[in-house]
Amino acid sequence: MGDKRRPVDPAAGLESDSSADLEDAFDRISDAAYSLDYELQSIAVNDRARALFGRTGDDETTAVAASTTETIRSLFGDAHERALESQQPIIVEQLHDTTGTWLEARCYPDETGVTVLVREITGRKEREQTLVDGNRRLRSIVQDAHDAILISDDDGEIVAANPAASELLGLECSALSGRSLEEFVHDDYDVESAWTALREQGRLRDSVSLSRPDGTERIVEYNAVADVLPGSHLTIFRDVTDNRRRERQLDRQRERLAALDHVNHVVREINDAIVDGSNRAQLERVACESLADSPSYEFAFIADVDARSKQITHRVEAGIDDYVETIPLSTDADDPAGRGPAGTAIRTGTMQVSNDVLSDPSFEPWHEDAREHGYASAAAIPITHDDILYGVLGVTSARRNAFTDEEQDVIGQLGDILGHAIAALERRRVLLGEELIELELVIDDAVEIFDGPSMSGRSVWFDRVIRIDDEQYLEYGTTAAETFPVVETLVESVSHWDGVTVIDKSAGEVTFELTISEPPMIGVIDAYGGYVKSAAIEDGDYTTTVRFSTGTDVRDVVDEITAVYPGMRTVARRQVTPPRESIEQLQTRLAETLTDRQQVALKTAYYGGYFEWPRHSSGEEVANAMGVTPATFHEHLREAQRKLITAILEEPTLLDRDQSDDP
Template sequence: MSVFRQRRFINCRRFEPTMSLEDSLSDSLAETLAVFDGRESPHVPLTTSEVSEALACTRRTAYDRLNRLADEGYVETKKVGARGRVWWRAPQSSAGSAAESDSTPSEGYESLLLDVLDGADAGVFVLNDDFEVVWANEGVERYFGLDCETVVGRDKRRLLDEEILDAVADPETFAETVLSTYEDNTYAEEFECRVTPGEGRAERWLEHRSRPIESGRFAGGRVEHYYDVTESKRLVRRLKRSHAALERELDEAFERIDDAVFSLDEEGRFAYLNPRAEQLFDRDASEVVGRPIDVVFPQKELSEGCEAIRRAAKTQSAVTFEDYFEPLEQWVEGRVHPSETGTSVYLRDVHDRKRRERELERYETIFDTIDDAVCVFDEDGRLVEANDAFETLTGYPPDEFVGEMPTEVIAEDMLESALEYCREEFEEGRDVVSVDAEVVTKADERVPIEARITRYFPCENSHRWIAVVRDVTAQKEQLRRYERQRERLTALNSVNAVVREISDAIISRSTREEIEHAVCESLASSESYLFAWIAGVDPRRGKLTPRVEVGVEGYVDEIDLSDARSLNTLEESGPASRAVRTGEIQVVNDAFTDEDFEPWRHLAREYGYRSVAAVPIEYEGTTYGLIGVYADRENAFEEEERHALGPVGEIVGHAIAANERKQALMSDEAVEVEFRVPDPFGGYDATLPSDGVFRIDRTIPLDDGTYLEYGVASANVLDVLESLVAEVPHWESLTTFERDSAPDRFELYLSEQPTQSAVASLGGYVESAEMVEGHFELTVHLSVSTDVRRVIDIVQETYPDAELVARRMVSVDGAFRERLQQEFADVLTERQRNALETAYYSGFFEWPRESSGEAVAESLGVSAPTFHQHLRKAEKTLFRRLLAERPVTSQ
């Protein structure tokens, strides 16, 4: 998106409102319009800040007034830069709402000229007769690291001393040269200078060109141009370094060249022969150097060559010849290059080419049957003949163009350029030249072609061009597909690197805020994306709350994430609300063509993005927020890249959940929430006996998304639980380890997330879950930062009759069990921890054992050796932690 930045002229002062406005305007709008009418030219653009200064009001107030004046046609406006805007008096005179325009043609030309200069690929200063800066363009900012809005109005001599000289490598010479032009402003100046690297500027060489302004508003002033000549300087240095090496290489090249090369002095005597020439002539250089060529070789042996050498020497122009060299019985092609001191001759063996020319007659039958169009042109590009495939390709019969250039099919300048290129290539010894071009068919369709061109000599003094022309539409399209695929693979590699960077970055973060900022920083700093933000989400209330944005400032405020309608009305929503509602990544691959994105299209233009991705942050069924990612590429989030970006939401959700669980376990204070469920299985027509025992001790998540619950229950309760396995859809199986009068341990295999695990995913843990006097009671500890309302909703979704008994703050200082568990969680992998907990709660460590290693492995869905391997590593790690290192304490 190209943006022209308008610079203002020096004329800033407070203006009083005039009385020439229409009566319909309010006093405040009339006062604002008077700022323009009170200037020398009301059509010179002003920024919002300049208007607010002139009115002594806030920038917001000035912006609102200017907006109203623009809506009513009194002023015109234009956006500059990413977020700026300028205003000027509308040049209207009529029955509309604006006052009479006093613009002149020169002002229009001046505005147009400044727009052109502002977009020029050069830095420009315009100075008045006091050598104050009245205008500077964007190139000045880029080359010297200046802010043009602060530069305008300053004395160029002071600006030179205070800011510009710090940016150049030789400030004394630079200052002396520039200041001399101000002392004698009668001549044009031109010199080169080097800008050193610094904040807001890169190292580069600039060419300064300046001249006095002789007429117009700024007569007596001066205009200064700075052109970037860095690449030219670098090229000159490279050329100087390679010049000496090139001279050495030329000497060696003549020794290695396959062509026979010899040179003659101005008297026609041999001066040099390379090894290939010695071999061709069957003579040593020492035998012939200093002897005339017509003495060494009789006319009959090199007749055409001798004649060409004489002709080149006489005309002082290059001559090409072919001759049959009798001593070797072969054809040679020679090129003679004359100079004031003699001639250089290059001889090439063209015997094979001559043989091919003779064989060309045998290919005449192929000419008319080949699928590709075959065209024969004379030396000047006139069509001699073409096969039937020419008409298939172009729609024109070849006879229509015989004797003429087929300019209806291929442009004349394109054909002449191709022939000239071929001549140069054949002059260099090429036999076949490939040319890409485009033909226009009789149906006015443009078809890309590849022409392979060679030449043959039907007679001794002339040649013709043969072009085999192939329609390469399919190949071009395939190439474009490969290029698009390459771009997608490059972007995919980039996003995969970003995902890995995010995974590494969030591991060491100790708070949710640090995690979210690390994620946005990784996305915004990558080459693939412009900026990113994260918002928290409350689906129940239908609100998104901005939390972090990196790479942009204020964007999240402009898209207004707090609008509750955006989450509750899918048909009118954007990608953010769709992502929250569906739990899946949502993308906009072209913000300027996607109809659903129309409400935010102006922001896409303002912030320069083309594609959008909204990634939900979720973990174990809990939505924590949303990541917004923006790219300046069209179709940036197609299938592969969208698939690669998808796991980011789960990675971040897992990190946030783990962080909140850690806070809940390690915090000195927690929120304790107690629930009572009168009849937990009433919905399945099952009631727990009031005199039974039922307690859930541990819930263990497995890798495949299933869960194991371990607890104890009396025999009468186990009977009820066993009957429920066939009734509750997500209860897969129930296993007991003992059946006697005492409470028995049991293992319950679940295919869906139980309440205890859902609470843990929100950063809490279940303190107790047991039956008391026939009621199921659940006590949960949460970190103080956890949304308690969400936990209550989760419990009541599972148990609609659940009653909230208590909610209170409790002190967990000295809670040795939780701190010890967290200590162990830090040193064990998730699989080691799952193996250890499953073994413990299934009775593997009891004597006699209540569950074998094979049974525990089957519960975990792994092989027995794998289970024992995880278990041994976990035991070794814990014992080393307890015995070899510092003891774990509750302090």
């Protein structure tokens, strides 16, 4: 190739006629242009090139031309050589430091040299840099984003994922590539319908549960955009699992608070019914209807249990009809129908719950019933007082885990409240009933049972038993003065006798107060709503007369007492009708009993405000009004009060009928 090249002096080249002709041709080109020979010596440069490289034709000199040539070589020399060597066009970009501009050179080689077209591309380079910077920031945002970002193709396969997506789905980004997004979506989500909606609408927002390879699940909200690039679809997932859990916790807390409020309302309804003097049936009806009317519960019922046959029978239902008669119920632990909440509650005397009835094996006999009536939880609450079972309260709820924590504690109190109220009603029936069942019971050689002192030839009479609380009782009695020391010794022998206190000694007799804790016999009698009319120890034998309402199963009473005192026997059973005095009769009896001065003292004290609190008149002021000394006034008043209380508390002679000795 050397014989085809003609060396050209740089200065001479720029001044030659041929270069002038070439420059004339270059001047007709809109871009800056120059030509170099095979030795990379300048042949021609147009004005646009001179201007682009910081030189103009007005100050053209040999030195300037050489400087321009040097600038060209410094900027694009390497490109010239590569173009000549490869004999292929080359495009290069270069920053011109002198002017601070970006230039693009298109080099077109041939066997004799290279022709170069140059244009300024500063604006384009700035735009490209801006795009690069933007893309870099975008990649950084995507990589650092807390939300999971996935790109999938038309087949639903993942083609790109950010680190948050890797963490969400539990796989490395490289492992996600090529996997189908559908494999992570929970089975209950209709992926096909969602995909169709996305393609039709272009965007889709929804929430879905994702299943990770380790078996855990995450709840996400997603925003999908179709065809962000042709055939590429963007989905952004936000993990809301913790938020949803907190929301569910708050919902459950609200449900529990509402349920607690509903149960407390039921308690208030029952208390109101007690205050209003409702009978047992009315109390049970109020309890069931209040529960069934509550949004927290589906229905409620109260069932009774026959003590001997152990059969469970219907008493009251609300929110449902004929329920107890149509479902299997039993108290037998060997019967599947007896291993559910109701049967277990009856046997154990404790509240039983099933907080997810459809997954509870012991609730299997009632699974179909739960589906039919739409309840998810069930509770059985024994209605008891003093270990006496009055029935079982059943409650159902559509909520799973309804009977937990505070709600279980509060609703469990309904059994105690109803039991206490029913027991009180039974005692009231005994005290106010027109007909009562009276039993005479005897424990032979009772003192010997406790290894007590000999009571031969001695007698102790017990006049009244008063219940202080669930465990403590006070019993009042009298005995001969010489027998009282033996009673004190007997107190030390009887485990449930805590102590004895002398109240009065007169006429050779001692009136005493006996403190008792959890007495076996009296506790049973009290639990069944009965009371002790009289009792005595004579020659070491203990005899007592007790009374119950006519609805009491006295066989159960006798069985429970006999379990404690096997030697006890029933010597008589009869029905009695206590006479009831009217207010007028009571006033007449008091008028006959009180002396004139006692009546004056009582009336003056009453109308003078002596019994008010704070008192309107002092004892001295009332005494002055009566014209007597304060001591005389108090003597008359105390005696009048004693006779009044005696007339109210002491029972008149009983009228017995049906004097049968049926044991």
